[in-house]
Amino acid sequence: MAQDWLTQPHPVVVIGGSSGSIEVLLTLLPGLRSPLRSALIVVVHRRNTADSTLSELLALRTRIPLKEVDEKEPVEAGVIYLAPADYHLLIETDFTFSLDDSEKINYTRPAIDVTFESAAAVYGPWLTGILVSGANADGVNGLLAIRQAGGRALVQKPETALVDFMPQQAVQQQAFDQLVDVDDMIAYINSL
Amino acid sequence: MISTEELNLLLTDLLDWYGYDFTHYSRASLTRRVDRLWNLEKFPSFAELRYRVRSDATYAQRFVEGITVNVTEMFRDPSFYLALRNDVLPTLTAKPFIRIWHAGCSTGEEVYSMAILLRETGLLYKSLLYATDLNPEVLDRARSGIFPMAPLRQYAESYRLAGGTRDFSDYYTAHYGYAKFSEDLGEKMVFSTHNLVSDSSFNEFDLILCRNVLIYFDKLLQEHVLTLFDRSVGPLGYLALGSKETLKFSSLQPRYKQLNNEKIWRKIG
Structure with a gap:
């Protein structure tokens, strides 16, 4: 893919998680500075229905604009984006979102790997992937792709995760630059 | 992963040889689909993938089916x-x-x-x-x-x-x-x-x-x-x-x- 990082004006953070990840977000979001200088993309495994409850729940925890992604929408700094239920979320080289309803990956749609890998190809060193609590190995390959493309991979310290399987998998596969707790994530994102 | 230039070559081939125009399809999804087929068929290089698509009409038809998304269900939503x-x-x-x-x-x-x-x-x-x-x-x-x-x-x-x-x-x-x-x-x-x-x-x-x-x-x-x-x-x-x-x-x-x-x-x- 053609990379044109010089025209890319802001850092991007993608957070992925499964069971126990909502709890992480509910603590993380209130700690984030507003306005946010990066774009924050949230990919969590959720029920297979197109309900808006999750975005409403998360929006209550922050003054930063938070929305479920619309297809073709540009990725902008200062916004928190939530991957819609039942679609994979990808990023185009012109820094817009696109959606894909192809086969589930790792038994799930949206799959964290899909967004991590797609964002890694587009953002390279501008990208940070954070993998948190979950009971599935989704996201680990994506973290490897992010690191390979020059981005940064943070993983929730397994002992602080409600469900430690997902972060544990990342640790086993050496798919991280740093192990962090939620306070570290807040400090890191605020420093971008 | 297939590069933007390689993907463009493939899409041009599909249009020129078979009349399928994918040039206005979203690239992020297409890239994933083509990568998946490339891995599945274990083509050692892009050149071999491209040659197969150009020279084998039966495979090209399967390739088109493979890069389009055919996931559907009854009473979805x-x-x-x-x-x-x-x-x-x-x-x-x-x-x-x-x-x-x-x-x-x-x-x-x-x-x-x-x-x-x-x-x-x-x-x-x-x-x-x-x-x-x-x-x-x-x-x-x-x-x-x-x-x-x-x-x-x-x-x-x-x-x-x-x-x-x-x-x-x-x-x-x-x-x-x-x-x-x-x-x-x-x-x-x-x-x-x-x-x-x-x-x-x-x-x-x-x-x-x-x-x-x-x-x-x-x-x-x-x-x-x-x-x-x-x-x-x-x-x-x-x-x-x-x-x-x-x-x-x-x-x-x-x-x-x-x-x-x-x-x-x-x-x-």
Whole structure:
């Protein structure tokens, strides 16, 4: 893919998680500075229905604009984006979102790997992937792709995760630059 | 991973050699699809992948099927089907004849869902369901009315949430992991290849369904296809899209009225 990082004006953070990840977000979001200088993309495994409850729940925890992604929408700094239920979320080289309803990956749609890998190809060193609590190995390959493309991979310290399987998998596969707790994530994102 | 330049070469080949125009498809998704096939077939290099596509028409057809997304299900988004049942079909009952177009129908699960709705509202006998896709192979599967058993339990639940009151299993017979849907549902279906990129309008319809197809197109192609639908929807007819697709920002918007919160628009102008 053609990379044109010089025209890319802001850092991007993608957070992925499964069971126990909502709890992480509910603590993380209130700690984030507003306005946010990066774009924050949230990919969590959720029920297979197109309900808006999750975005409403998360929006209550922050003054930063938070929305479920619309297809073709540009990725902008200062916004928190939530991957819609039942679609994979990808990023185009012109820094817009696109959606894909192809086969589930790792038994799930949206799959964290899909967004991590797609964002890694587009953002390279501008990208940070954070993998948190979950009971599935989704996201680990994506973290490897992010690191390979020059981005940064943070993983929730397994002992602080409600469900430690997902972060544990990342640790086993050496798919991280740093192990962090939620306070570290807040400090890191605020420093971008 | 395939590079942008390599992908462009492949897309040009598919257009020049086989007439399939994917140049206005969203690249992020296409890149993943092509990578998947490349890994699956274990081509040692891009050159070999390209050579195979160019030189082997049978493989090229499979390749086209592989890069397009053919995932579909029955009664996906039950509230959408509930709206069809309660708000759309009742407005068509007075018509002597009902024409419906499923554009990009893939393996046909949505067409069968629609036939069940029409049957239950007493309209199937005077309806005709045109189901089109660019892949002939998926149309063969759709035509057979045979679907894998595994997801049927979920379909039955979606059917119920979509207002279905019968026993869903009355509509099919199970054989060796497959469900064969009853043939009278299929009698009113016409399956045909049609490419939304290059083929034109072929009839006037009371309802067009094209769900989760436009997400794979760039904005230019979306507008082109929506214009094609606009020319194919009769007065006071309906256009239905996928749950993340919209007429908003398109040139059709001023002449269409959205039904409640569903992705169903009625042509009013």
